[in-house]
Each structure stands twice: as structure tokens, then as C-alpha cells.
Amino acid sequence: MKDFRQPKLLIVDDKQENTELITKLLHPLDFEVLQATSCKQTLDLCEQIEFELVLLDVRMPVNSFETCHKIKSSKKNQETPVIFLAEKTDFENISEAFKHSCRDIILKPFQAEELLSKVTIHTLIQQQQKQLNQxxxxxxxxxxxxxxxxxxxxxxxxxxxxxxxxxxxxxxxxxxxxxxxxxxxxxxxxxxxxxxxxxxxxxxGQIASSQKILAKQIIEEAINTISCSAALKKITITFSCEPEVKISGDRNILLSAIRNLLSNAIKFTRINGHIAIDTKATNDCLEIAISDNGIGMDETTINNLFNLKNRVSLKGTAGEAGTGFGLILTKELINLHQGEIEVNSKLNEGSTFTLKLPIQESN
Amino acid sequence: MTTTTNDNEKRLKWHKAYETGIERIDFEHKVFLELINSFCYAINNQLAAKDLSRLISEIEKYAEFHFISEENFMRRINYPDYNKHQKDHFELLEYLNLYKHKAEDFGQYARFLHQWFVNHTIHEDIKIKTFIQENNIDVDQYYYNLNISK
CATH class of the missing domain: 1.10.287 (Helix Hairpins)
Known part of the structure; x- marks a missing residue:
């Protein structure tokens, strides 16, 4: 997809000869360049037009950082990058500019090539960002x-x-x-x-709602939901957990992650097998280890477990089908909670999946 | 390349009116004036545009250096018009930028530089001199004199 629209650029400086100079220097770029010499004029233009880039002089009669915030508050230019123009010796404004989320600074005196290159690259990034959003x-x-x-x-x-x-x-x-x-x-x-x-x-890429959850409770809940399929294969499940340990996150997401690992354990454990869920609280994280004495995995399978490209879908011991997405999804869900997932497995001996989740302070 | 008599006559000369009486500032101003002279010398010797542009960078860098040096001194003596004077320096750099791009030829830029230097020195820098005299400030206490022997 290509955006054929001519990029729009706004130059803001209270001295018109400066805005005119930059307009002249940018001429080879074939941009639509607009000029503003006051805060009011700038904001009026930003209400009407969506710009790809704004060049804003740092020394204006009205505080330029406030103008910058107002530009970003306008409906059409919330995402528009702003480049400040400042004199090379204006150290205070230069460091202040970066605190106000400016994209870059062009320091005066500048070279024409420097101006052209910065304007081109930031406009390009902005156009690509827009295309990506689309x-x-x-x-x-x-x-x-x-x-x-x-x-x-x-x-x-x-x-x-x-x-x-x-x-x-x-x-x-x-x-x-x-x-x-x-x-x-x-x-x-x-x-x-x-x-x-x-x-x-x-x-x-984020958790919709975060709450404190008793680890013991949520694991028991996950066990309940899979107990029927465990019973069908006559698999016994043992579970131990300290009653007070709390983790934080989205209840449904964590439940589905734990349930996924438990269903996997059942799927790859033979009739009359055993699954153990052990938890261990360290200083700042809770380890939930789900171990089975099932069929286990060889190294190649383990290495491809979380790989979207080489996703593996294995049939369970009773012929249960899989999608190959379960574990990839589980890993993503755990990552969303700043957690980790570890796998240990030996062919024909069984597998252990260990979840490491940050512990929530009890107060 | 040797300097011709003609070149010597055209050289910008130091003038008593430029003197602030602050040894280091005067010294740095003299260097600046000589930089303009070296630029004019290069123009007269028909240096390539690329090389002349590099000389402009040399002048710009020295202007930055000198402004910071002068500002540091003003801060030390609690110069009351520091903010205004610093703003003037910003404006000077802004004009330096503007005329570098606007000037039709290097000669015009050199003439601008000279005017730019003289105006600021005799109108603004001279005020520091007045402040020092009125307040009996011992400059040597606040500003290290660059000890450069000829």
C-alpha cells in the first residue's frame, strides 16, 4: 500500500524570514509547506489540517512547549511528530525539548543537508506509521x-x-x-x-484488567475445569500450594493459561498416569510446576514448541487432536503478565512445564 | 600565497570603540575579527566554495565558543542583564544561520559578519564594561585571563 498524498509540513517561527528560509530550503522535497508565525495561527491550522511533521521554533512569544502540547491535543495532530528548532548554545531549551516528547531537534546554525535529511526521514517514518495503523x-x-x-x-x-x-x-x-x-x-x-x-x-499487548488473585484458588479452579477429562483417562492429579500467595493479572487470562497447560498434560499422559502441580514461592516470583509422567518430548519438539512458524500439532495418547496454537498462546498470555514459561521433558518419561509469575505483595 | 599590500589595506582593524576593558573578552573579540579577516583573505584568494563553507563553520563554532565564554563570565559576576544578553546571543546565532543561507555570495556574508560583530560589541558588550566600572568589580577574580604569549 502506498500513500501518494503529498506530505504536509508546518513551520512555526515568530520571525517570518526564518519560516521563509526553511520553506525555500525544503523546496526540493516537493512537500506542501505551510507557515505560521504565532501560536494562534498554528493551532488554527492544526485544527483544520493533519500534518506529517511540525517544525517549531523553541523561542516564541508564547511558550513553545505549551504550543507543542496544544498541537498534540488537537484532534488531527495527536500523532504528528514535532521537531524543535533551537540555537546551539540554548542548552536549557534543548534539554527541556526532549522532556516534551519532541521527535528531534535541529540546531541553529544548521546545514541545509541536515535540515533536508531530518525532515525527510521523520516524514517518512510518520507516513509509514500511518500506513501501518491502516x-x-x-x-x-x-x-x-x-x-x-x-x-x-x-x-x-x-x-x-x-x-x-x-x-x-x-x-x-x-x-x-x-x-x-x-x-x-x-x-x-x-x-x-x-x-x-x-x-x-x-x-x-496488554492486560485488560489486573487484580490480585490467590494462586491456590485459581489453580484449583483450573483443575476443576479439566477434572472430567482427567477422570476419563483415569489420571490422578496431586496439588500443593501455600494458601496465602497472591499473583496479579487478568483472572480469565491466567485461568486459561493454566488450563491450557493442564489439558496438555492430560492429553500427553497415558491412562492411569499421574499429574503433579507443585508451587514454590521465591522472593519475588511464584513457580507453578505442572509435571506429568506421560510420553514426553524429544529435543526437536521442545525447540519448536513456541515457534509460530514451525508450529507442531501432536495427537494425544488417546488420539486427542490439537491445533498447535495452545502453547504459543499460553506463552503470550504469560508474557503479558511479565511471567515466563520453562519446559523440561524427556521422551517416554514425562514433561514439566513451569510458570514463573511475579508475586503480588500481600498489602 | 602572500598577502598583498592591497589585502592589508582592506583588513578589518581593531578599533578603540570595541574595547570592553575586559582582557579576555577583548582577546576573544580580536580573534573573531581576525577570523573574518581570514575568511576575506580566502575569498580574495578564490578558494573553492566547499572550502569557504568550511571556513564559515569555523567562524560559527568560534561564535558559539565565545558566547558561552562570555555568558559564563556574566553569570559569575551576577550581571543583571544576563538573560537579555543571552537572548541577544541566540538572536545573533539565528541571524548567522539566516544569512549563511540567504547571502548571494561569500563577500556579502563577510560584510554581514563584520556588521554583526561591530553592532553587538559596541552596543551590548560595552554595557558589561559600564556595569563593572559602576560596581568596582575586580575582573581578574572572576575571569581567568588566557595566558598566551606572542
């Missing part, structure tokens, strides 16, 4: 389209095949096929949900 917005629209429009048919497929299955006798020749339709639909819906959840978290 792309992200388009992508978000596609995701929400997928979330709403693509999920519904799968729910219908699952619901309808459930109904048919109820009516079919075991001897019915179609039963196996309907089961297959039902299974694939469930699996694809899971994949869809995991992909969406993964992309949402990558996009925001």
Missing part, C-alpha cells in the same frame, strides 16, 4: 468479521450434528460419519477461537 485497522476488521460470521456456521454444524447423533442408533451406518462431522466442527471452532484469542492478545 493495515492494523483493516486486519482487525477482518478478525472481527471472522469472529462473528465464521463462528456461527460452526455452532450450527455442532448443534445440528448433536441432534442427529441423539436420534441415530449405534447400528446406523451414518452414525460414524455424523460423529466425524461433529468432531471436525468442534475442532475447527476451537482452532478459530484460539487463533482469535491469540491475535487479540498480540494486538493489544
Amino acid at each position: 493495515l492494523i485497522e483493516t486486519r482487525n476488521q477482518i478478525y472481527s468479521l471472522i469472529a462473528h460470521d465464521l463462528r456461527n456456521p460452526f455452532n450450527a454444524l455442532i448443534g445440528l450434528s448433536d441432534l442427529i447423533l441423539k436420534d441415530l442408533n449405534d447400528s446406523d451406518p451414518h452414525k460414524q460419519n455424523v460423529k466425524l462431522i461433529n468432531g471436525i466442527s468442534n475442532q475447527t471452532l476451537n482452532l478459530l477461537d484460539e487463533l482469535l484469542s491469540y491475535s487479540r492478545n498480540i494486538q493489544t
